[in-house]
Amino acid sequence: MDVLPFELALTFYFAATIVSITELFKESKITSRIMFSLAGIGFVIHTASIIYRYIAAGHIPITNAHEATSFFSWCIVFIFFLLQFRYKVNLLSSFIMPVVFMLMLSSSMLSREIKPLSPLLQSYWLGIHTVFAFMSNAAFALAFGVGLMYIVQERHVKSKRLGGLFERLPSLQTLDEINYRLITWGFPLLTLAIISGALWAQSTLGSYWNRDPRETLSLITWLIYAIILHARLIAGWRGRRAALMSMLGFLIILIAFFGIKFLKIGYHVF
Amino acid sequence: MKVFVAGLNHKIADVDVREKLAFNGPKLEEGLKRFRELPEVHEAIILSTCNRVELYANVKDNQRAAEAVKTFLSEFHNINRSSLDAGLYIYDGVNAVRHIFRVASSLDSMVVGEPQILGQLKDAFELALSQKTTGILLNKLMKKAISVAKRVRTETRIAENAVSISFAAVELAKKIFTDLSKRVFMLLGAGEMAELAAKHLISSGVKEVLVSNRTYERACDIAKEFNGKPVRFDEFIDEMARADIVICSTGAPDYIVTKGQMQKVMKERKQRQVFLIDISVPRNIDPETNDLDNVYLYNVDDLQGVVDSNLFERKKEAEKAEKIIDEELETFLRWQSTLDSVPTIIAIREKAEEIKKEELDKLFHKITGMGEKEREAIEYMAAALINKMIHPPTAALKEDSEDKDILVATIRKLYGIDGKKE
Numbered sequence: 001m002d003v004l005p006f007e008l009a010l011t012f013y014f015a016a017t018i019v020s021i022t023e024l025f026k027e028s029k030i031t032s033r034i035m036f037s038l039a040g041i042g043f044v045i046h047t048a049s050i051i052y053r054y055i056a057a058g059h060i061p062i063t064n065a066h067e068a069t070s071f072f073s074w075c076i077v078f079i080f081f082l083l084q085f086r087y088k089v090n091l092l093s094s095f096i097m098p099v100v101f102m103l104m105l106s107s108s109m110l111s112r113e114i115k116p117l118s119p120l121l122q123s124y125w126l127g128i129h130t131v132f133a134f135m136s137n138a139a140f141a142l143a144f145g146v147g148l149m150y151i152v153q154e155r156h157v158k159s160k161r162l163g164g165l166f167e168r169l170p171s172l173q174t175l176d177e178i179n180y181r182l183i184t185w186g187f188p189l190l191t192l193a194i195i196s197g198a199l200w201a202q203s204t205l206g207s208y209w210n211r212d213p214r215e216t217l218s219l220i221t222w223l224i225y226a227i228i229l230h231a232r233l234i235a236g237w238r239g240r241r242a243a244l245m246s247m248l249g250f251l252i253i254l255i256a257f258f259g260i261k262f263l264k265i266g267y268h269v270f
Numbered sequence: 271m272k273v274f275v276a277g278l279n280h281k282i283a284d285v286d287v288r289e290k291l292a293f294n295g296p297k298l299e300e301g302l303k304r305f306r307e308l309p310e311v312h313e314a315i316i317l318s319t320c321n322r323v324e325l326y327a328n329v330k331d332n333q334r335a336a337e338a339v340k341t342f343l344s345e346f347h348n349i350n351r352s353s354l355d356a357g358l359y360i361y362d363g364v365n366a367v368r369h370i371f372r373v374a375s376s377l378d379s380m381v382v383g384e385p386q387i388l389g390q391l392k393d394a395f396e397l398a399l400s401q402k403t404t405g406i407l408l409n410k411l412m413k414k415a416i417s418v419a420k421r422v423r424t425e426t427r428i429a430e431n432a433v434s435i436s437f438a439a440v441e442l443a444k445k446i447f448t449d450l451s452k453r454v455f456m457l458l459g460a461g462e463m464a465e466l467a468a469k470h471l472i473s474s475g476v477k478e479v480l481v482s483n484r485t486y487e488r489a490c491d492i493a494k495e496f497n498g499k500p501v502r503f504d505e506f507i508d509e510m511a512r513a514d515i516v517i518c519s520t521g522a523p524d525y526i527v528t529k530g531q532m533q534k535v536m537k538e539r540k541q542r543q544v545f546l547i548d549i550s551v552p553r554n555i556d557p558e559t560n561d562l563d564n565v566y567l568y569n570v571d572d573l574q575g576v577v578d579s580n581l582f583e584r585k586k587e588a589e590k591a592e593k594i595i596d597e598e599l600e601t602f603l604r605w606q607s608t609l610d611s612v613p614t615i616i617a618i619r620e621k622a623e624e625i626k627k628e629e630l631d632k633l634f635h636k637i638t639g640m641g642e643k644e645r646e647a648i649e650y651m652a653a654a655l656i657n658k659m660i661h662p663p664t665a666a667l668k669e670d671s672e673d674k675d676i677l678v679a680t681i682r683k684l685y686g687i688d689g690k691k692e
Contacts, residue, residue: 157446158560160572162579166445167430172543174448236540239564 005049006070006112010104012042013073017101020093027091027168035093036084043077050074057114060127062134064115069107071130072257073100075138079185083142087178090170095145125200132193133218137253139186140225143179144250147243150175154240176238179246187225194218217256224249271312271609271675273366273411274332276339276358277324280380283357285320290349293318299401301346306403308342310335313408317373317394319387321380326370328407328675332362367411367602371595374415375422376429383428383584388419406675410605418598425594428587431580436467438576439547439568440474443515446545446566456480456513458506459520460492463570464549467517472496480513482506484520507531511538519549527555532562547573608682609675611667617687618663622656 016038023031050071053061061067080096083089149169156166169175197215198208209215228245231237237245278291293301293316305325306314313328325343329335340358344351361369372378376387395412398404404412423429431441447453455476457468460483472479479498482505483489489500501509507527510516520526527546532555536544546567548555553569560567568576607613630652634640663681671677682688 153445157442157566160568160575162442162576169445171444171448172446176543177448236537236542238541239543241563 005045005052006108009042009046009049010101010108012038012045013077013097013101013104016042016093017097020097023091024094024165032093035097039077039093039097040081043074043081046070046074046077053114057117059117059122060130061114062130063117063121063126064111064113066107066110066112068134069103069110072134072137073103073107075134076100076103076141079135079138079142079182083178083182087174089146089149089174089178090168091149091165092145095149096142099141099145120204123200123204125196125203129193129196129200132189132196136186136189136193137257139182139189140221140246140250140253143182143186143246146175146179146182147246150179150243151240151247154243172239176242179243180232180238183225183228183246187222187229190218190222190225194222214256214260217252217260221249221252221256224252271407272329272332272362273370273407274311274327274329274335275324275361275366275369276327276336277317277322278358279322279324279378282359287357288320288323291323291343291347292320293323298397302398302401302403304346305339305342306401308335308338310338313405314403315394315398315408315412317391319390322373322378324373326366326408326411328405329362332360335362336360364599364603368595368599370411370415371418371598372592374419375591375595376419377422377588377591377595381434382581382588383430385423385429388416391419392416405673406679407606407609411602414598414602418595421598422591422594426587426590428584428591431583435463435549435570435573435577436470438573438580439467439517440470442566442568442576443471443545444474446543447514451475452477453514454478454480454512456482456501456506456510456516457492457496457498458482458516458518458526458554459484459522459550460488461519461549464517464519465492467547467549468496471515471517476515478512480509482509507535510535513544514542515545515547517547517549518554520554522550522554523552525554525556527559529556529558529562532556532559532565536562536565549573608688609678611674611678614678614682614687615664615667618660618681618685621685621687622660626652626656 016035019031019035019038023035050061053067057063060071062071076096077100080092080100084092150172152165153169153172153175156162156164156169157172194215197218201210202208224245228237228242228249231245232242278288280288283291298316298318302314302316305311305316305327310329310331311327312330315326317324317326325339327335327339340351340354343349343358344354369378374388374391376383376385379387391412395404395416398408398412443450443453450471453476455468455471455478457464457479468479479493479496480501481489481493481496481498482501482503483492484503486500486502489503492498493500510527518527541564543564543566546555546559546565548567548569551570555567555569557567557569559565630649633648634645663685666677667674667681
């Protein structure tokens, strides 16, 4: 039963991805409406599948790789809709939906078995810590997409070749501001995730900091985004540098996320 | 009954010739009235813009109409009749319709895709409507031309890219900044092209205008014109930190903004994006400035490059537009052919025969045991009935009358020949 909604959501995201990619070549009001409907339906079904797993497992469904990747995609789509509702960034879907689809696809290939929750993780901290962590990472994922759009648009303007996506991509300043806004969303969430994680570790392991690789990488990510924010406010690092840094930050998140899963080190492995 | 076009445009006539033939101001109304009064002309429209003068008409004989129009033009504008013989293009029928569609869609314009022509055509049509100089053919043609132009506008990207340097600068500014109305604009120096670009930028709404010039009085004058603030020339580099868009066009023989200076400016403005437009020749802003992060420097050749590639793009789009026009041309000609009397006569007869057959079948089905003789008599009566009914309209259609197109359209409507109205 839990298979069907997930596959359905995957299918809708796949269709939305195809439409969003065709939009890179030809775009109209109709294609964007189709894209949003497909992604929207996918999102609703996806939400239902997560709620279903929540009820079946009795805790937030992010305790195995399949669930975690799926929940991460859900967070990205959630913030994507939030962003589109507020800013209407043209072509953003073409840069985000493929990422969502790839994540969902990898999620679909991972084991879906609901294993009994290890006593280490049985805590109300599980929900708090992971929601903060995933939401912050999703905001950074969006910042990655917007950063990439900035880099593409910047190349057009700088090199004076105004073909391709130049016409349809938003202005540099808009992209720069949204990239910054996403980091100001993601950064406090990441801070909360780290604090709640430390408190949780203290309550179960007796120590705030256990040199788990995930903890170390999170701290590095936190530092990168702290530098981005700081450099922007003090030294006026904006534009291309800020975009590149935000992309680097997200790459480290991806390495942390998948690297740890495949290397199976530390207690963030499930 | 044919569509007829006589005229001249920027391609075949210089401005001094176009000027002489222009129908401007009160001349237009008077000219239209007299054009319509020519015995060869049944419907009339005059389109007169700075790039073209065209007379559209519904005529029966295009040869005679062409002669009449030439005589009319030479008398009305008081110019030599013989100079018109070679200096006009004359189209009729399909070619005339195609020409009007192309004009409306801005394919025949000096700058292909420029949007003004459609408005001018609408105005010309409106005047003709108010002067009652048009009828069924040109009314339909104009409405069709306007809808074709709209279709071309929405289905091709013909009007999308800027094709002048100053428009290209505005387009670029809009791709660097979110909202021009929050941006500060600085004009360095003066010059026709720089001022034109400045005008375009300012009319798209900037927050503040700064003007600097080697002579402070000149800066004050220009600042007054643009509602801006004059800046002394030795202070412009300090003020530049506030400027988001700078147009530079001074007569200086070398760079007045170096890379080092710009670096300082960028630091002061916290690396916020800046758009520099260097229209001066020789250049006044060090081209290496473009290597700095968040600095976008365009010189006159760069902008011209943008314009050229846009023009190339427009040419490709124009080919798509021609295809659309071909399609629409066909539907228009199909409609026009229905205005011919012969197909209408046939259609009325067919319709009547159809009704006769239907009713006879019903009758013979109901009443059985009828003899051959009775049948024949009833059939004869039915035929006589429909013949008598359709004789007057057929005769009227065969008659040679001036308002035949109206008659044809009316009869088609009364007899319901075209089915539903399109």
